[in-house]
Structures are given as C-alpha cells and as structure tokens.
Amino acid sequence: VKADAWIVLPFPCALISSGRRERRKKLLRELRATGSHIILDFSNCRTLDHEDIDLLLRCVAQVVGRDKQVVFAADSNAIRALLEVTRISSLVPVFNSVEEALERLKIAVPNIVEELQTCQSHAWSA
C-alpha cells in the first residue's frame, strides 16, 4: 500500500447530461480495472437522482471484498445530506474535498504499512 496509490475520479452526476451513460460505464470499468484506491469527487455535483444513487451503490459493490477502498469527496452539504439519508455515508468515508481526503489518507496509510510490517515480522519470528 502506497500513499500515491489513490486515484481521483469525478463522479458523473445528473447535471452532466452529455455522454452521461458513457461516463458511468467508464467509471465502473475503471473501478473494476484499477488496482488503486479511489476518491470519487462530487465537486461538480449539486444534486443526485435515482440513477446516481444506483451508480453509487454499484461503485461500493465493486470494491467490497477487494483489496481496495473507495472514499467520497463532497463539498456540498446537500450531497452530504443525501449520502446520510441513503446510509451510504455509513459504508464509505466522506470528506469535504479531495485535498482533505488525501491529507487524511496520507496520514493513515503509513500507519497501515507499519502495522503490516510489524505483523509480518511477528509472523516470521514465530
């Protein structure tokens, strides 16, 4: 796990109507293909409709059980309210911005690395 192993993907929300379906397919393809952890960026989104909710759940389903994580970066309180109402925010960490997400994750990742190394050294010594 490396701190730079995170990629930022913009969320194709309802307001971006042109090529919406393509963008959604692309997002799901990238989620399937990438080995990196993902930050979904909602900074261009002001609203979510039922297709957006469906896509979000599919995104979460894509990463569940795999060795990668997804987090959301949403600066809009309305989006945050919606993520809370749908309980998605209890499944996925939500940050105010991509910068905040990266900042927090950079702190968290070295700890994970250290923990992994400690576990490995214990295992070898045993």
Next chain:
Amino acid sequence: VRLAAVVVIPEKELPLIHASSFHALGASESLYSSRMPILGNDLLQSWSQLIRKLGMKSLWLTSAFRQGTASFSALAELAGRGFERLLMITLKSYAEMDLADLLRFHCEKRNSVTEAHDARGQLGVCLLDHLALAQMKEESESPEARNGHGQIPYSFSGYAKRILSTKERQELVADGLTGACAMRPVGTEVRENVWIGPNVSLADSARVVAPAYIGRGTVVRAGSTIGPFASVEHDCVVDCGTTVERSSVLPHTYLAPGLLIRNALVDGGYLEHLGLGIVADLEPAGLASKIKPLCKRAQMFHDSDSDTVFPAGNVEAWHVSGQITSNEWREVHL
C-alpha cells in the same frame, strides 16, 4: 368593552427551490410554516383554545407578509367594525398563557397597548385599545413601536416557545413528547411517552423508541424504527427498514425503504437537515414524495377521537387562510 381576538398568520416567502433541487438555506429560508401540525396539534388550535377560555365565540384571521404583524390599516378596519379592544396574537410562538390575566393586567395598568414579554422579549401577543389605534394613526406607528412609549409590558413567566424555524419546532415536539409543556400529542399513549393516533398500521417488526409520536392513518412498515424524539404526522407511509430519529415527518409524506432520517424535517419530497442547514429535494432520487390525499376535506380534521376545535364549516376557513391577504379579515367561529 367589545373585544375581538385577532390571529395574524405570518406569511413567508416559499423556499426558493429551483431546478437545481438543492440550495443552501438563507437566514430567513426554511421549510417551516406556522400551519404545520405539531404532534397532531396546530398553533392556531392551541391559541383558539385559550381564546375560547375567555368566553369568546369567534376569532378573526388575517395574514401578514414577512413583517409578521398586521398592518395598521388592517387593524383600523377591524376596529371600524365596532370593536373597542383587540387581542392580537401573531402565530409565531406557542405560550401557555392565561389570557384573562393579561386582560386584567391591561385594565389595571390602564395601558392603551400591552405587549406580552418573556425573558427573551416579545411573544407576539398584544392587547390594543381603539384609542391606541387613533394615536398610532397620528404618529404612524406600529403596535410594537407603541410599546416603548411608557406602556408597561406584561411579563410572562410560564412555558413559551418561539417557533420561527424548524429547529424551534423540533424543540417544541420534544417538549410535547416528554411532557415538558402542556401540548399533548393527539392520540393514545400506548406506553410511556409513545403516542399513537387512530388507524395507525404498525408492522410487527417495526420499533417505536420513546419518546415518539405516530399520527393517525400512518403506515409503518416492517423493520422501521420511529424514535427517539420522532414525530410522524398523519397519513404518512414509512417504508421497510427506514429509521426516523430526532426528526419530524409532515402529513402525507412517503419515505422510501432503508432511509436514515436523522435531525431533519421531511415535508413530501423535501428534507430540511437541521445540522447541515440545507433543504434537499429527495424526490428525484426516489427517496421521498408527497402522497396525494384521496379526499383532502374528509381526511383533514375528521378524526372523532381528536379534540378538534373547528366545526366542519370553519376548517375550510383555516385551510384557505394562506390565501388571506394582509388587509383581509376572516371570522372563524369557535
């Protein structure tokens, strides 16, 4: 002295909800309206009960846009109908006030205007003599402005709650549920601090956590949780697995399955989040919507178990009151 009770309904600009569906709330924007039911009661009903205790047979309704008080010309018009004293109540607070005591105080102090105050200031309850109206005409003042001119205000120390926002409304809901005020939920207390209205359909696996209120005709489906500090008003549907806590759901609202409504007020498809201070439109996401009443007139205030103040003929007067303009008067018989 011929006394008239005047209830002023503050009209406010509707929330500016555009195609963008979401917007941050400005200081004066909220889903809150004084006509929203509170635990099956409404503010006008509470005040009309107090007015009835004075032995009055009717009250006069008018509305005021934004400023929250009746205009001078509107009051002068009512005084012109032969009333010598006006008891003016603006629907912006709930107060357990003895209006007879206020009247006595007004007469004893020989005030021409008596405004009721509590520790936080004016409560929107005011007694006004026709002489004061004449003086106001000369000085072009509002009733509130008169109060600063040597009049002794009536100090009220009982339970009072200003209700100008959703947050304050939610505080009153909590007080009503826990018995901190005299407002009781309309329904039966099935266990301590759990109130259920008539014809409520509650699934076996649904949980109601005290304190909570479920209004008449509401359907709560399997796996849902209502409470604590939750109020679901009449004729709502809470679908499977949805949780409503520290929140209010207004009449005729459908909530989709699996939601978490926390610290919010939901009115049809709109949700006002009290913590985040925003109004969100849940309808495009299919999460909530307004249920169209089958027969509006028959459903509203037609519950034989509830202590309904208005006879059928006057209910309509209340429900159309939103259309009353600030210079219009409507008499409602109690």
